[in-house]
Amino acid sequence: MIKCNDVQEQARDLAEPIIARWRDVLACGEFILGDEVSRFEAWFSERCHGAFAVSMNSGTDALLLGLRALGVGPGDEVITCSNTFVATVGVIVAAGARPILADVGDDELVNAGTIAPLLSSRTKAVVPVHLRGRPAGIESIVALCRPCGVAVLEDCAQAIGTTIDGRQVGILGDAAAFSLHPLKTLGGLGDGGVLVTTNPKIAEYAESVRNHGLKSRGESAVFGMNSRLDALQAAALNIKAQYLDQWLDRRKAIAAYYDEALAETATGSDLGGFGQGNSFYHYVVRSADREGLQRYLAMRGIETAIHYPMPIHMQEAWLRSQPRIDLPNTERLAREILTIPCHHHLSDSDVERVVTTIKEFESLGLR
Known part of the structure; x- marks a missing residue:
């Protein structure tokens, strides 16, 4: 995995x-x-x-x-x-x-x-x-x-x-x-x-x-x-x-590879882009079929996560004490975002496998 x-x-x-x-x-x-x-x-x-x-x-x-x-x-x-x-x-x-x-x-x-x-x-x-x-x-x-x-x-x-x-x-x-x-x-x-x-x-x-x-x-x-x-x-x-700077450099190198390799896919590159100063604590992509992509990656041994699936204003803790509000962009993004692996323990072959599997998912028309 x-x-x-x-x-x-x-x-x-x-x-x-x-x-x-x-x-x-x-x-x-x-x-x-x-x-x-x-x-x-x-x-x-x-x-x-x-x-x-x-x-x-x-x-x-x-x-x-x-x-x-x-x-x-x-x-x-x-x-x-x-x-x-x-x-x-x-x-x-x-x-x-x-x-x-x-x-x-x-x-x-x-x-x-x-x-x-x-x-x-x-x-x-x-x-x-x-x-x-x-x-x-x-x-x-x-x-x-x-x-x-x-x-x-x-x-x-x-x-x-x-x-x-x-x-x-x-x-x-x-x-x-x-x-x-x-x-x-x-x-x-x-x-x-x-x-x-x-x-x-x-x-x-x-x-x-x-x-x-x-x-x-x-x-x-x-x-x-x-x-x-x-x-x-x-x-x-x-x-x-x-070791912090060494770890940060590895994250940035992985993110740069993702940015280039995923640029033309429907999933796309990190929502923040390869912007100046990004330390890539998370690398987050978007998918219209987020759950399908997550399942497909998991079946092929790639763990992903959703940070965060439910915005705070939609959670019980908020609704118990605060007025109901609408945040359209926040809510839309929460339905589409998916965090893919991006940390210093990943090998080059691991990173290539993540990209290949995302492209495979899209090529099968599963998105």
Whole structure:
């Protein structure tokens, strides 16, 4: 089976150096925060061109603390998209605010044009998602929001290695949240996340609140939470970080092959196109017979996935508490999208087999 993602093989590849590093952590006894966490945060900061990087125990917490640092709370509205992982909207609700969902373009991304009609006097923040590793038009979104006093929190959960003008996304808004979930291009062996910001006050707030607001072991300056990245996770991530650029280059090479080989097919190439700065966390095609194509690929040993089959505004969690809305482009794309394998464990023959099988499906008139 050609897997759509292969976290097990990556874990096997690096098991020995990671376990060796874990032995060092066990020997020194620094299990909470400590040198491994500081080292990882320094690496992440450098990756983000010197921005502050505050690690946490999940990308969800990074989003939530980002919203709270920006003053989002009850009575506020926060604009984001519906074709994303549920956490993006869930944290807005958790902060006590009302989520307002914008439709997306054919590239599956929100943009200044889809956000602008939704801005109101109650809008406190916008959360654009760099979906699938594609860079959203963050510069135009920031230009739209700043004059209105609206904050921008970039959802970079899928966007490590995604760039705009050669610079890592996450540093143009007021803050950004990254995920270190095992499925991510840079993933731990459990949950983890990072809040990135160029604002020292936001960084100071996040650093305090993630650790119960402690000034010392016995005194808290603010009521916080427990959202510290485990030292063992940081140790594993410090090993993995050494290979990140190599993994990103392989994804881009696979995507370039797909782009050329699928250009003339009905399935077509990635919806984001081979655009500048795309890190290809997902490579997503469209098919009028998405289920038929998925079944055909599966029968021939090729795993695919649908990210995401049901937009959030159509899910039970939304309909229990929010008004029913229509997002025509989001809904249309959700019926057609299919994620095909694109990760560094694929061989050239694997990638060629994916393309050959898609073309075979179309040549048989099954589409």
